[in-house]
Amino acid sequence: MVAAVLAPLALTGCTSDPASAKTDDKAGGAKGGGSPATVTVTPSGKAVKPGEPVRVTAQGGSLTSVTVTDGKGGRLTGRISERNTVWTSHRRAVPDATYAVTAVTKTAGGTTGTRQASFSTAAAGKVNKVDWRPGENTTIGIAHPISLVFDNPVKNRAEVEKQLRVTTSNNTEGSWGWMRDWSGKDRVDWRPREYWRPGTKVSLKAELNGTDSGAAGGWFVRDYSTAFTIGARQIVQVDLDNFKLTLNRDGKQIRGIPISGGTPGGDKRSWRGTTVLMSKEGTINMNSETVGLGDAYNKMVDYSMRLTWSGMYAHAAPWNSAHLGRANKSSGCVGMSTADAASFYRDVRVGDPFEITGEDTKGTPGQGNGFSNWNLSWEQWRKLSALR
Incomplete structure (x- = not known):
C-alpha cells in the first residue's frame, strides 16, 4: 500500500516531496517555531483499491485531531493510538469515493501544524446486493x-x-x-x-x-x-398422527382445528419438525407440477400460509372435508375447513413456529428451505457461523 507523505513545513514556506505532490497533499501553516511533525496517510493515490481503513501516522510529534470526509458530506470516525501518533478509521474506504484528510499535529516543543491530503478509490467492478x-x-x-x-x-x-x-x-x-x-x-x-x-x-x-x-x-x-x-408468544402445534392443529397463545390454547396432512408412504408426505410461518399469501394458485408432483392438482386455494419454499402450506381445503380430523390425504400441506382457515389466518402471525409431529413424514426440511433453523440444536447452529 502506498502512503502519502506530508512533509514538514517551516513557518515561512512550504515544501513537498514527489509522493505528496502526486496526491495533492498540502501543508498548512506552522506555529510555535521549529518544524512540525511529518504526517503520512494510507491509502494514497487515485483509483486505489477500496476495502481498507484509512490510517494517519505522525512522526516527530503527535496527532491532536484528524478529519476524514468522503466528498458527499459523510465523515469517517476513527480511533487514535495510545501515544497519539496513529489514527485509524473505524470503517473501510468504500468504492468510487474521494476522501479529504486533514491532520493537526503538535511537537514536544510546542510547534503545531496542519496537513491535508486526498485520495480516491476505484469503482466496484461488480456489486453485491442483499435481500x-x-x-x-x-x-x-x-x-x-x-x-x-x-x-x-x-x-x-x-x-x-x-x-x-x-x-x-x-x-x-x-x-x-x-x-x-x-x-x-x-x-x-x-x-x-x-x-x-x-x-x-x-x-x-x-x-x-x-x-x-x-x-x-x-x-x-x-x-x-x-x-x-x-x-405475543404464539406456538402452532400440528399433530399429524391425530389430525389436529392447536394454536397456543401465552401458554393457553385458543384454537383447536381438525386437519388433514400429507398422504403417508410417498412424495406427498408432510415435513415434520419446526417450520416458521413465512408469509400469509391469501388466495393463490397451487400447481403440483411446480413442486414435482405431476398433475395431482391445479387449483385456487384460499387462506394460504407458506411454511417452506418447497411448497408446504397451511390452507383451506374444502375438497378434502371427508378426511379432516380423520386421515392424512393431502399432497403435503396442512388442510382445514374454510371457516377454520379464515379464523386461523386472522389469528396467526408471520414468524410463529409450527411444531409438527408425525410418524410417517419426509423428515425435517433442510436449512435454506424456509426458516428451518430450529431443527438444529444450539450447538449445531453455532457451528454454521463463519466466526466459530
Whole structure:
C-alpha cells in the first residue's frame, strides 16, 4: 500500500516531496517555531483499491485531531493510538469515493501544524446486493430469524459476518449461521438460542459498504438496516398422527382445528419438525407440477400460509372435508375447513413456529428451505457461523 507523505513545513514556506505532490497533499501553516511533525496517510493515490481503513501516522510529534470526509458530506470516525501518533478509521474506504484528510499535529516543543491530503478509490467492478427479512417496523412471531440473502456468492464470509451487528432490548443471545438458500444463493440467518421473548425490540445494522464479497461476489456499496418487534408468544402445534392443529397463545390454547396432512408412504408426505410461518399469501394458485408432483392438482386455494419454499402450506381445503380430523390425504400441506382457515389466518402471525409431529413424514426440511433453523440444536447452529 502506498502512503502519502506530508512533509514538514517551516513557518515561512512550504515544501513537498514527489509522493505528496502526486496526491495533492498540502501543508498548512506552522506555529510555535521549529518544524512540525511529518504526517503520512494510507491509502494514497487515485483509483486505489477500496476495502481498507484509512490510517494517519505522525512522526516527530503527535496527532491532536484528524478529519476524514468522503466528498458527499459523510465523515469517517476513527480511533487514535495510545501515544497519539496513529489514527485509524473505524470503517473501510468504500468504492468510487474521494476522501479529504486533514491532520493537526503538535511537537514536544510546542510547534503545531496542519496537513491535508486526498485520495480516491476505484469503482466496484461488480456489486453485491442483499435481500433481507423481516422488514422495517414490523411485528413478528417468536421464531422468525433475521435472514439475509445475497445476490452474488460470498466467499469472505467471516469479513461479512463481522459487519453484521444485532442489538436487542434485553441482550438476547443468538448467532449467525450460513447456508445455501432454496434459490441457490448464499444466505446467513441470525437465530436466538431460544424463541424470542415477546416484546423484544431488535435492530440490525449491516455496515457492509466497502466490504469485498470475495471471488465472483463483488463489492458491497451500501449499508443495510432494519428494526422490528417481537409479538405475543404464539406456538402452532400440528399433530399429524391425530389430525389436529392447536394454536397456543401465552401458554393457553385458543384454537383447536381438525386437519388433514400429507398422504403417508410417498412424495406427498408432510415435513415434520419446526417450520416458521413465512408469509400469509391469501388466495393463490397451487400447481403440483411446480413442486414435482405431476398433475395431482391445479387449483385456487384460499387462506394460504407458506411454511417452506418447497411448497408446504397451511390452507383451506374444502375438497378434502371427508378426511379432516380423520386421515392424512393431502399432497403435503396442512388442510382445514374454510371457516377454520379464515379464523386461523386472522389469528396467526408471520414468524410463529409450527411444531409438527408425525410418524410417517419426509423428515425435517433442510436449512435454506424456509426458516428451518430450529431443527438444529444450539450447538449445531453455532457451528454454521463463519466466526466459530
